Amino acid sequence: MIDxxxxxxxxxxxxxxxxxxxxxxxLIFGVLRRANxxxxxxxxxxxxxxxWVFLQTGxxxxxxxxVAVLATVLAGSxxxxxxxxxxxKGAAAAAMVASFAIWxxxxxxxxxxxxxxxxxxxxxxxxxxxxxGPFFLRVESLLILLAAIAVCFVGWKVLYATRFGIxxxxxxxxxxxxxxxxxxxxxxxxxxxxxxSAIGGLTGFLIVSSHEQVTxxxxxxxxxxxxxxxxxxxxxxxxxAIAGGLALGLIEAHSQWxxxxxxxxxxxxxxxxxLLAARPPWMNTRSAY
Amino acid sequence: MRWLLGLAMLLSFEVFAQKAEARLDCIHTGKDFxxxxxxxxxxxxxxxxxxxxxxSADMPSMPMAHQVKPVRAQATSTPGxxxxxxxxEMSGEWAVKLRLAGPLRxxxxxxxxxxxxxxRPVRRSAKSPRK
Amino acid sequence: xxxxxxxxxxxxxLLSFVATSAYLLLIxxxxxxxxxxxxxxxxxxxxxxxxxLGLPLFLGLLIAMVCGxxxxxxxxxPALRLRGLYFAMATLAAAEMxxxxxxxxxxxxxxxxxxxxxxxxQGFRGIRWVFERGVEPLDFLALVxxxxxxxxxxxxxxxxxxLGIAIRALGEDPELAGTLGVDVLRLKLAVVAAAGAxxxxxxxxxxxxxxxxxxxxxxxxxxxxxxAYALIGGLGTVVGPLLxxxxxxxxxxxxxxxxxYRMIVFGGLVALLLIWRPRGLLDERVVHxxxxxx
Numbered sequence: 001m002i003d004x005x006x007x008x009x010x011x012x013x014x015x016x017x018x019x020x021x022x023x024x025x026x027l028i029f030g031v032l033r034r035a036n037x038x039x040x041x042x043x044x045x046x047x048x049x050x051x052w053v054f055l056q057t058g059x060x061x062x063x064x065x066x067v068a069v070l071a072t073v074l075a076g077s078x079x080x081x082x083x084x085x086x087x088x089k090g091a092a093a094a095a096m097v098a099s100f101a102i103w104x105x106x107x108x109x110x111x112x113x114x115x116x117x118x119x120x121x122x123x124x125x126x127x128x129x130x131x132x133g134p135f136f137l138r139v140e141s142l143l144i145l146l147a148a149i150a151v152c153f154v155g156w157k158v159l160y161a162t163r164f165g166i167x168x169x170x171x172x173x174x175x176x177x178x179x180x181x182x183x184x185x186x187x188x189x190x191x192x193x194x195x196x197s198a199i200g201g202l203t204g205f206l207i208v209s210s211h212e213q214v215t216x217x218x219x220x221x222x223x224x225x226x227x228x229x230x231x232x233x234x235x236x237x238x239x240x241a242i243a244g245g246l247a248l249g250l251i252e253a254h255s256q257w258x259x260x261x262x263x264x265x266x267x268x269x270x271x272x273x274x275l276l277a278a279r280p281p282w283m284n285t286r287s288a289y
Numbered sequence: 290m291r292w293l294l295g296l297a298m299l300l301s302f303e304v305f306a307q308k309a310e311a312r313l314d315c316i317h318t319g320k321d322f323x324x325x326x327x328x329x330x331x332x333x334x335x336x337x338x339x340x341x342x343x344x345s346a347d348m349p350s351m352p353m354a355h356q357v358k359p360v361r362a363q364a365t366s367t368p369g370x371x372x373x374x375x376x377x378e379m380s381g382e383w384a385v386k387l388r389l390a391g392p393l394r395x396x397x398x399x400x401x402x403x404x405x406x407x408x409r410p411v412r413r414s415a416k417s418p419r420k
Numbered sequence: 421x422x423x424x425x426x427x428x429x430x431x432x433x434l435l436s437f438v439a440t441s442a443y444l445l446l447i448x449x450x451x452x453x454x455x456x457x458x459x460x461x462x463x464x465x466x467x468x469x470x471x472x473l474g475l476p477l478f479l480g481l482l483i484a485m486v487c488g489x490x491x492x493x494x495x496x497x498p499a500l501r502l503r504g505l506y507f508a509m510a511t512l513a514a515a516e517m518x519x520x521x522x523x524x525x526x527x528x529x530x531x532x533x534x535x536x537x538x539x540x541x542q543g544f545r546g547i548r549w550v551f552e553r554g555v556e557p558l559d560f561l562a563l564v565x566x567x568x569x570x571x572x573x574x575x576x577x578x579x580x581x582x583l584g585i586a587i588r589a590l591g592e593d594p595e596l597a598g599t600l601g602v603d604v605l606r607l608k609l610a611v612v613a614a615a616g617a618x619x620x621x622x623x624x625x626x627x628x629x630x631x632x633x634x635x636x637x638x639x640x641x642x643x644x645x646x647x648a649y650a651l652i653g654g655l656g657t658v659v660g661p662l663l664x665x666x667x668x669x670x671x672x673x674x675x676x677x678x679x680x681y682r683m684i685v686f687g688g689l690v691a692l693l694l695i696w697r698p699r700g701l702l703d704e705r706v707v708h709x710x711x712x713x714x
Binding site: 111117 | 404
């Protein structure tokens, strides 16, 4: 029983990172109807840039956070202009393959900046974990969870209480109708991309500072987990993204405990495949492009 | 036509090649990512001399995209030892391929982790290498 | 020709199998992030056939293709009604599941005093059928390209038949194709299986070329790369994917000045190319133009 609760705690905290990643992916998918394969690498480039700044100047966490977010937003905007804006009216395959090509480009840029396989990153929190009886919860994980909640809250406010939010919701609902109503879909896309990248930059910063290390696997890892979580929660819905992220975290934590580390990933993929094959109504399989 | 010959090879008879073992000892030369390597080749415990050794490397992930230009290793005064310079595209884990010809025909694949010091042999655990 | 050039040409040939496999699915209207798994299935199947069961290479290749088609059909069947990104993610999930299964697969037998067989993450060593028969690199290259040529010609001829046109119709507009009498689901399954067999054939040849395979050879990188090659080479003709592979491996391997910056250059070029040509270099318009010049 203790293990079950501890695993659930671990799952929720891991899930918070996945939820943040999924939100970033979903924003882009909702507005553009395309998957951005460069999202993870942009986050990686953000984290790497922050690490590079840290190595050069030993700057504090706040500065590094700002650097990570700015670098990710820059990378994300670059991707949007090069891979998504030109293909808006055309086929999705070209946009996604272009985003894959830029994925390779961004990863190489990052490894040129920092060639080694492992770099230390300053810790998010210097103390030990919180202990409630037999359970423990790392403070870093709690901070990520709080960040996820904060992002949700701010996001909800923006979407439902600002003009920009209305424009975004209109584009998500029906891009052509939005365009006909006078909304500049291109501008909305670019800004959503920037917001999504900012969230990504924040997520990357939180992940590397809570693990206190940076590795080149971050790019692929973020992309996979983000897309998995997004699809588990039902494509295109923001609450779904968060639910999907938390669900992924829980599934992984429990699978790993009962079946071992290799099955952890296997079960997550199996579940996604089964869900896709069964196509439950809440999965929103309405035209994915 | 040579491709017909290739097709004929599909049905040809067996000729057994002998097996060998090798060990690598590499030092980083200081220039990225060039390593000076000493290759030790033994067969059934005894060093093998007068071999034609060609060394190249590949990355386990995306195996056909990072091909390193094969270099011919030079024999040293020590029997069974050969020297070659390996020019890799980046650090990390590489599958070093040794193609042997001469008194012994074999093809060996060794996994080594290359970093700024040198190379260490890799023995992977059962866990899939995620973050 | 030096051994390095032979190696590069052989790799171009091997990757072309996977790229062509992705191409088949692309013209049928679907993106697959999973063809690398069938490449792996073929590699393991052929390796087991020749190194552990002592069968000749020809049988190994055949077994590989059958296994590739079977596994692809098995995976494709539940995913058949999915479209677009959903189908792509399903292929990704399936491919990763297969790769993890390779990591868990342990089966070793004793052959000629040695232990041979897949050993989970340690890989499968000793696939030496080709090596033991003294086949030279040039002969193996001829074999790979010979088989690739047969495949390319076959697909090219297929595209001119009703079946080929039906596949492209499926890609253009499945609903319309359905109303015109195309059995959409069955055709899609057939394409999935054929693509699986094709990738598996490439994998079988790869296993024998390399003499060693491991699960990491068959990860997402391979799949997404070959998909990109198919798209940038062009979807108008089956020669398109070969062009895409050749462009990356050939051009940029040849220009060593790009070492360390290769993906930066190549990635940027690909993104730019796709703006200019969203369906690749040899897309349908170019191919049509080439054909009607006569």
